[in-house]
Amino acid sequence: MSNPVRLILKKVKTDSNGQLIEAGYKTIDIDNEELESLLFESSPHIFGKYQVVGAELLNESGLYESHAERQKDF
Numbered sequence: 690m691s692n693p694v695r696l697i698l699k700k701v702k703t704d705s706n707g708q709l710i711e712a713g714y715k716t717i718d719i720d721n722e723e724l725e726s727l728l729f730e731s732s733p734h735i736f737g738k739y740q741v742v743g744a745e746l747l748n749e750s751g752l753y754e755s756h757a758e759r760q761k762d763f
Contacts, residue, residue, distance in 0.1 A: 690718065690720045691720065691722075692720050692721055692722040692724075692725040693718055693719075693720060693725070694718070694719050694720075694721055694724045694725050694728060695716060695718050695719075696716070696717045696719065696744075697714060697715075697716050698714065698715045698716075698717065698744075699713070699714055700712065700713045700714075700715070727739045728740075728741075
């Protein structure tokens with residue numbers, strides 16, 4: 690990997706009252722030059738530094754459709 694970026698995902702399970710049942714973590718390494726360049730700053734005290742604040746699926750409805758198609762094959 691020439692442009693390594695590590696993402697740490699957190700999955701939280703709660704009960705119907707919002708009380709924490711458990712939390713799980715998953716670590717994923719990706720190779721993305723643009724993301725690496727945005728997260729790296731040689732002088733963060735002068736220029737500031739980007740941090741990851743969230744993530745979202747851009748095609749969630751498409752994923753539901755492909756998941757439904759895979760379920761039909763079983």
